[in-house]
Amino acid sequence: MDQRVIKNKREKISPGGVLTLPVAARKALGMTPKKGSRVSVAVDGGAVWLQPAGDDGGFRVSPRGQIELRGDAREILEGGLQRHYWLELDDASQRIALHPYE
Numbered sequence: 001m002d003q004r005v006i007k008n009k010r011e012k013i014s015p016g017g018v019l020t021l022p023v024a025a026r027k028a029l030g031m032t033p034k035k036g037s038r039v040s041v042a043v044d045g046g047a048v049w050l051q052p053a054g055d056d057g058g059f060r061v062s063p064r065g066q067i068e069l070r071g072d073a074r075e076i077l078e079g080g081l082q083r084h085y086w087l088e089l090d091d092a093s094q095r096i097a098l099h100p101y102e
Contacts, residue, residue: 004028006087009101013083017074021065025096028089029061037061041073047088048073048098076100 006024013019021029030052031037039061040053048069053059061067069077077085080100088097 002090002092004089004091006089008086009084011085011087013069013074013077013080013085015078015083017069017078018066019069019077019085019098021061021067021096022087023065024089025087026061026065028091028094028096030094031061031065034063036063039067041069043072043076046076046099048076049095050098051093051095 004024006022029037029039029050038053038055038058039050040058042049059067059069077083077098077100081102084101085098086101088099090096
């Protein structure tokens with residue numbers, strides 16, 4: 001189970017740019033239960049890519065998986081159909097992609 005796709009209409013970015021990563025996404029990023037983390041955010045090919053970052057860099061992810069996106073990453077996900085997005089998970093490389101619904 002290295003690569004998975006989660007396509008459902010449950011995942012949505014808020015108008016303020018906050019989204020909650022599901023448990024499968026937090027596991028793919030290598031997060032441990034009840035501990036926050038930091039991730040780097042990159043925009044490539046109309047998708048937002050997240051991967052683990054060091055303790056002092058990137059965006060903060062709360063222990064429950066909430067993250068606030070800013071800039072281009074936020075604009076891409078807000079541009080999706082009713083702000084919904086779907087996930088592409090890669091456990092082996094600890095990367096996830098957030099794709100807006102079109």
